[in-house]
Amino acid sequence: MPIRRDSKERYVEVELRRGEETLWERCRACGELVFRRRLKENNYICPKCGAYFFLTAQERVVALIDEGTFQDLTLPLESTDPLSFSDRKPYRDRLREAQETTGLKDAVVVGRGKLAGHPVVLAVMEFRFIGGSMGTVVGEQLAHAMEQAVEAREPFLFVVASGGARVQEGVLSLLQMAKTVAVREQLARQGVPYIAVLTYPSTGGVMASLASLADFTLAEQGALIGFAGPRVIEQTTGQKLPPGFQRAQYALSHGVVDAVVPREGLKGELAHLLDILQGVPSA
Amino acid sequence: MPIRRDSKERYVEVELRRGEETLWERCRACGELVFRRRLKENNYICPKCGAYFFLTAQERVVALIDEGTFQDLTLPLESTDPLSFSDRKPYRDRLREAQETTGLKDAVVVGRGKLAGHPVVLAVMEFRFIGGSMGTVVGEQLAHAMEQAVEAREPFLFVVASGGARVQEGVLSLLQMAKTVAVREQLARQGVPYIAVLTYPSTGGVMASLASLADFTLAEQGALIGFAGPRVIEQTTGQKLPPGFQRAQYALSHGVVDAVVPREGLKGELAHLLDILQGVPSA
Amino acid sequence: MPDERAIRILEEKVAELRRMIEEGGLELSQELEVLEQRLQQLRREQYAKLSDWDRVQLARHPERPRGLALVQKVCDDFYELRGDRLGGDDPALRGGVARLGDRPVAVLFHERGATPAEQRACRGGMPLPTGYRKAVRIMRLAGRLRLPLVSFVDTPGAYPGVEAEAGNIAGAIADCLATLLTLPVPTLAVILGEGGSGGAIAIAACDRVLMLENATYTVISPEGAAAILWKESSAAPQAAQALALSAARLRKLGVVDGVIPEPVGGAHLDPQATAQALREALLGHLEELASLAVEELLALRYSRYRNVGIRDAKAKTG
Amino acid sequence: MPDERAIRILEEKVAELRRMIEEGGLELSQELEVLEQRLQQLRREQYAKLSDWDRVQLARHPERPRGLALVQKVCDDFYELRGDRLGGDDPALRGGVARLGDRPVAVLFHERGATPAEQRACRGGMPLPTGYRKAVRIMRLAGRLRLPLVSFVDTPGAYPGVEAEAGNIAGAIADCLATLLTLPVPTLAVILGEGGSGGAIAIAACDRVLMLENATYTVISPEGAAAILWKESSAAPQAAQALALSAARLRKLGVVDGVIPEPVGGAHLDPQATAQALREALLGHLEELASLAVEELLALRYSRYRNVGIRDAKAKTG
């Protein structure tokens, strides 16, 4: 994941944090060493330069859900490697490594909790798990999360951090687009609100299905939002990309999202929306 | 109605025919005298220059509906002049004059008949009747026509020739937009096909309601299709209008219509479509 | 408005006296009171004789409460939704979700802009197709989430421009109407200022239609009608009268369900009171509509629009 | 394709002999027959050993039957519908109404263009958002008029370009999926050539999904996978194998309901026979689907897509 700076958006640097617990972290945007505890207190925004560090799924949950209210509903599933896929490395090895790095079985955490007092069911994607890609397990977990939201009659919150479909499960991954959209239509039929939060990156198959179909769509400042990746576009078309292309502000001005929110304001913004929606869905 | 030539479309001249029965008619596009019977045989296309003459509603019916199959279903209604409107001339006088010129009570003919053997219910607007404008009577006749189509379970064919809502009935005319759209939604619910044929002109309130909501939309070559009239746009915005603006081909390339059809091909094109739709709606 | 000059002079005098009292500590409050009473009286007299053309001016008054500022006064809370999801977002037609009393609702409104830059971007409150498509998106959202829809209407009309036509503005308005007329939730419109033609009805064809006392709702602007029918722009005041565009006339015609009184002199003289009156009217109608079952609501709506104008088209034998 | 050269040589010889017989009147028909039999045998042998990468080439073959020409062969009649009603019309994703046997149906198909000019306009069969929005319009029309929907899928993928992103291509594909998955009529897809990623599934998520024998359906092109995972473009053949993109593999995975055999050597060698086989398969599936009540159809469809991949995600305690 290359470091990208975008003059149009203040908070735009994006980094992959290392898994180990160290006292200091070097910001790859400004090169400065940052005290890790300070970084955490600052929503994982570099205090020196304002760059955003990736959040893990668990850190997202902590950042959004009221302390002590989170209930993990992630199903105990992992991929069977249905294609027995292997590139330079077997898919099974990649899965194991990702599981070790993240402590998760796959690229999403599902749970229930309160956001500023409002009950929600949420699904949070984990970018460190094979790029937050959606295969059969992610598809099933998202379907499960939405079914929980229907059952509990609580708004569904989807925090996106995904590069797209998981290549290693082939068309089965592609079909998760249809699967998650089908279940999303159940939310619609039942009048259950669906709020998406798009972070860096929200692209590919996840964006071309469930993530594009929310009732309310917030973009974290600096988020990358689109279908094809910028490099693919440059290579395929030879087009020069306009400044700020596919960034949150670009998505806003092109009618794709309702608001661009800095990370530190995200919980407050969601609380505001949930305040207004109080009583929706009606029982 | 000024004569307009558009280099992008072969058949584009549009004229208002005089009411009187004369042996000869002067084409206002090329200035030539044309034998009236010859003109009629030629679909009211100038044999000298290809200009289209306006068709009356009755002539449209003759051109589209199989001989001997037309049944007039126009309701015996006329406007009560609900606003007691008068500009330089009382609305009542305008109505009487239009009635005398056209032999109609208002700007639309409703009927039932066969088109190349296929039963249809149709409504054909009459441009000579106060610019084909839609007031309370036109709204009611269109609603009636659609209800007949639902009842008979036959496709509804709407031939548009209208500059928009009738000014002299104020907001009551504006509300006919909502009225006709509401009844159109009954067609949709009942699975009754709705085919619109847009001719010169299809603009204003009729275009911003019923005429834009067909399942299938054909444009007669040279038709003017849009919301605001070209002169209003030039005067309000000072914009230079692109060549072919709001003409049938422009509407086609901007996704507004399914096909552009020369007048002499219109019946055949509709027959083709109705052939395919045979059995729709199912009984 | 014949008494306009007298009112302006009195207004100046009142302001002058008030300044003298505040700055100089002069004891002139009795004189002030007399002048103020006289001013109010003149305003009432003038207000009572407003012509429809006067109302057109009031409806267009630059300080008239409208747009976001008014929506925020009427609603308890408002969250704006942006974008049509098709590539654009029009600042001239906005919307979102809000709380109105105890109820979450969806909201649509025309916007003319608060600053000169905003005003340019809003093209005088004339929406593009992308605005109407955003409206359709918000209507559908309201339908999914069972939120009543409240429309605040204030536009000279849809934008008459090349880009609007290229984006099929006619189809965009028609789609709004089709969506609105079949929406399975209560729908309420209030005409705030100008209810201009297709650009207004696109979001105004609701279960209930209210108007502020001096708002106008018309098939064409008086200027447009004057140009087309009178062939001279000076006929605009006559045209305004002939078009029956005032709340009172439209109430009589049965087009409008309620007229909300404005402060003497017009809504711009007391935006807060206007918002309060509006809010109460909306709450009352919402309450009524919320008590209906969806099928009943849709049947009433269908019958309202199916039958509009039907008594104005009389049967004629022969 | 190791026997490719032998086949080419034989093809030349056969053509030569045929010319000599026709032009010179020489009596060589016995020799011709021998050669032709040998050619057929070689083709069958080669065809039996096709690798997935070979199939990728066949799926992309410039003469492969596809687009309008094929739709017109499969259907008895076809009437094209143009435009998304939002401002555009994409030639790379087309559709209309047609008769198929005794039935009126709605049709969608990817188009690569017949002439070089058309091919440029179609960007190699990669649709823009306007194409997917036209597809949504036609789907809704099919729903209103109770027409079964038949999709002919053949695209490398949605167009990856700035204008596509500016028009929210991701949202356009998602809208297609949402519309297709809730459409109250039978839906049928057949993958003709390339079924490339999101651009394909947007119109392929149907009640029944068929594939021509040498068509491919994949989450990413083999070249793309090679670049991303193998970090070298020469790994494309391996990637093709790994991705399980062939009709046979996908049939085994349960993703595809039926595989339609192609003439020996590939569909391009006999477009008429291909169209005929396709037509019969479609008629059979349509017949079956038409016998279901709408609720049953929707329940089956929901269950199909709700459960896809569910057995590939195994429960793990701890």
Ligand SMILES: [Zn+2]
């Ligand atoms: Zn930094």
Ligand SMILES: [Zn+2]
């Ligand atoms: Zn001529």
